[in-house]
Amino acid sequence: MGEFSKKQHIVSLSFDDGFEKSNLKIAEIYEKLGLSACFNVIALGHDPDFKPPDPFHEGYPRGNFELWNTLQTRGHEIMPHGLLHHNLTEMPLEDAQRSIQRCLDIFEQELDGFQACESIYNFAYNASTLEIETWLPTVVKAYRTGGEPINPLPYSSQIKLTTDGHGPENCEQYLDEQIGWLLERPAGWLIYNTHGLEDEGWGPIRAEYLDALLDRLTRIESVAVMPVGNALRSQ
Numbered sequence: 001m002g003e004f005s006k007k008q009h010i011v012s013l014s015f016d017d018g019f020e021k022s023n024l025k026i027a028e029i030y031e032k033l034g035l036s037a038c039f040n041v042i043a044l045g046h047d048p049d050f051k052p053p054d055p056f057h058e059g060y061p062r063g064n065f066e067l068w069n070t071l072q073t074r075g076h077e078i079m080p081h082g083l084l085h086h087n088l089t090e091m092p093l094e095d096a097q098r099s100i101q102r103c104l105d106i107f108e109q110e111l112d113g114f115q116a117c118e119s120i121y122n123f124a125y126n127a128s129t130l131e132i133e134t135w136l137p138t139v140v141k142a143y144r145t146g147g148e149p150i151n152p153l154p155y156s157s158q159i160k161l162t163t164d165g166h167g168p169e170n171c172e173q174y175l176d177e178q179i180g181w182l183l184e185r186p187a188g189w190l191i192y193n194t195h196g197l198e199d200e201g202w203g204p205i206r207a208e209y210l211d212a213l214l215d216r217l218t219r220i221e222s223v224a225v226m227p228v229g230n231a232l233r234s235q
Contacts, residue, residue: 007222007224008153008188008222009183009188009220009224010154010189010224010225010231011179011182011190011192011223011224011225012038012190012191012192012225012226012227012228012231013037013038013192013194013210013225014038014144014163014192014228015040015194015196016040016194016195017040017042017057017062017196018039018040018041018042018045018046018062018063018068018081019060019063019195019201020060020062020063020067021060021197022195022196022197022200023039023067023196024067026197027074027076029207029211030076030214031074033214033218035214035226036076036077036230037071037076038076038227038228038229039068039078039079040078040079040080040144041062041079041080042082042084043080043081043084043102043103043107044083044084044106045062045063045084046063046065050084053084053124056168056195056201057085057201060200065111068110068111069110072111072112072113073112076227077227077229078111078114079119079120079122079228079229080103080107080121081122082099082103082123083099083102083103083106084099085125086124087124087125088100088124088128088129088132089128089129089132093129093135096129096132100121100139103121104116104121104139104140107119116139117140118229119140120140120141120142120161120228120229121136121140121142121143122143122144123143123144123145125146126145126164126165126193127145128143133145141159141232142158142161142228142232143160143161144161144162144191145161145162146162146163147162148162149162149178149191150181150190151188151190152189153187153189153235154231154232158232161191161228162191164192164193165192165193165194165195167202167203168202168203170205171194171203171204171205172205172206174203175194175205178190179213179217183220183222183223189231191228
C-alpha cells in the first residue's frame, strides 16, 4: 500500500451529487488538515434542464465542471455519479449501459485528465444489477454500489466496492457507529456515502461535525483518510 503500508484502517467519506455550497465548504475543511476530499458528481447535474430526481436535490444548486476542475487542481478527487442520477436497475441493460457511457464521455470531455478506464463509477442510489456489474469493468477501473460499508484493504484486482449511508435526516450518529466498528477490527476500509452539509441532500452532516471528525481521525496512528481512487492506487 505504498506510503500507507502502516495504516490498518482507511476512511473514505464519499460526498455525492455535487452540491456547490457544500462541496466548497467540504474542500475547505479537508484542505485545512492537508487532506483530499472525494466528490462524486452527476454529469448533467449543472444543466439548466436537469430535473432533480427527488426532494433532497430541490433548491440546492449543483456545481459545474469549471468548479470540478478547480477542486481537482486543489487536490480533490472527482468521480462520476451517473448521467442524470437515474436508478439504473429500473431500465433495460442496454439503456443503463448507454447512460453510463454517456456519463463517462462527458467526464472525458469536461474534466481535465479524466480517463474512464482509471475511474470509479459510483452508482446513483447505490443501486446496481449483476448484469451491469459484469459489464462495467470493461469501461472503468472499479465501481461503488450498496452493501457492507467496511471493505477489505485495497488490493490490485479490487473492482467491486461497497458502501452504506443513512438518511434522510442527519447521519452523524450512524457514521460514528460505522467508524467505531471499523476501529474495532484489526484492519479494514470504510467507504461511507454521504452528501451535503447542514441541510443539503439526503442524510447530511454538519460542517462543525466534519471538521471535528477529520481532526480526530488524523490523530489516530492506524488511520488514513483518503479518497477512494487514491486508496486503490496506493496498494
